[in-house]
Amino acid sequence: MTEQTRVKKKSFLVISGPGMNLLGTRKTSIYGKGSLEDIHRGLQARAEELGVEVECRQFNSEGAIIDSLQSAPGRFDGVIINAGALAHYSYALRSAIGSMLLPCVEVFISNVHAREEFRHTSVIAPVCVGVIAGFGKKSYLLALDALANLGGA
Amino acid sequence: MKHYAVVHGPNLNLLGKREVGIYGGRTMESINADVEAEAKRLGVSVEFYQSNGEGELVTFIQQCRGRADGILLNAGAYTHYSVALRDGIGAAAVPTVEVHISNIYKREAFRHVSMIAPVCLGQICGFGAYSYILGLRALIEERLDPWLA
Numbered sequence: 001m002t003e004q005t006r007v008k009k010k011s012f013l014v015i016s017g018p019g020m021n022l023l024g025t026r027k028t029s030i031y032g033k034g035s036l037e038d039i040h041r042g043l044q045a046r047a048e049e050l051g052v053e054v055e056c057r058q059f060n061s062e063g064a065i066i067d068s069l070q071s072a073p074g075r076f077d078g079v080i081i082n083a084g085a086l087a088h089y090s091y092a093l094r095s096a097i098g099s100m101l102l103p104c105v106e107v108f109i110s111n112v113h114a115r116e117e118f119r120h121t122s123v124i125a126p127v128c129v130g131v132i133a134g135f136g137k138k139s140y141l142l143a144l145d146a147l148a149n150l151g152g153a
Numbered sequence: 154m155k156h157y158a159v160v161h162g163p164n165l166n167l168l169g170k171r172e173v174g175i176y177g178g179r180t181m182e183s184i185n186a187d188v189e190a191e192a193k194r195l196g197v198s199v200e201f202y203q204s205n206g207e208g209e210l211v212t213f214i215q216q217c218r219g220r221a222d223g224i225l226l227n228a229g230a231y232t233h234y235s236v237a238l239r240d241g242i243g244a245a246a247v248p249t250v251e252v253h254i255s256n257i258y259k260r261e262a263f264r265h266v267s268m269i270a271p272v273c274l275g276q277i278c279g280f281g282a283y284s285y286i287l288g289l290r291a292l293i294e295e296r297l298d299p300w301l302a
Binding site: 105111113114120121122125126128129130131132133134135138139142145146149150 | 256258266267270271273274275276277280283284287290294
């Protein structure tokens with residue numbers, strides 16, 4: 001086996017949930033003006049700096065996110081998820097994350113703790129490695145840093 | 154040069170020496186050294202403060218006003234019940250990022266609530282010592298993020 005095949009780049013799956021396709025067009029005072037495509041471009045650039053790969057997907061459908069998570073093991077080394085509103089009540093998502101046995105980082109664009117009370121609880125946080133919330137679209141970039149560094153410092 | 158205060162709350166002086174299963178084997182001093190190195194890389198200065206006392210933490214945070222461009226705060230257990238700390242952060246009006254070494258949402262229910270989160274820019278938890286590095290990046294690059302316009 002050559003050195004190159006052994007040090008295959010780490011690959012991470014980035015999932016954005018319902019409504020994230022409309023980023024930049026709705027509630028810009030909360031979510032900012034940039035689009036989801038801007039986030040994906042930012043992630044690709046950061047991935048290149050870090051020497052890893054990212055694949056970015058968006059789904060409005062809860063079931064489609066679960067399908068995507070179920071097929072992640074073996075193809076990806078970790079997952080970044082912005083589950084949007086599903087974070088606060090989807091036990092199905094929680095089970096899917098818990099059973100895939102890949103490190104998962106939960107991100108939010110807004111500071112969910114400064115918003116309505118129903119957003120203060122995340123049912124998926126306990127099955128994630130950690131949570132990053134409140135830093136705008138940069139939350140995604142920090143999550144990628146975090147995943148790439150797992151097992152490091 | 155931008156200047157940031159890194160604040161450690163109660164019992165964090167014992168990092169690396171207690172409950173290493175939860176908090177890891179890193180000492181506070183070694184985490185500070187990492188933060189210092191990252192600050193240097195990013196071209197900012199940092200200072201460090203640790204206190205076990207709630208009042209001392211409130212006083213320090215008040216005094217950051219006009220002196221620091223941001224605060225990286227691991228308030229430890231005070232996170233979950235100190236209204237005084239929350240008011241101190243609000244009064245200081247210095248952008249503050251809340252960090253935790255452990256994923257507080259995997260732990261006891263009383264740790265799932267943060268009194269200070271609503272007055273912070275955001276929260277980072279679960280990444281061990283690296284939570285602090287991410288927190289510093291969040292603080293510094295926050296102002297540079299064109300998406301946040």
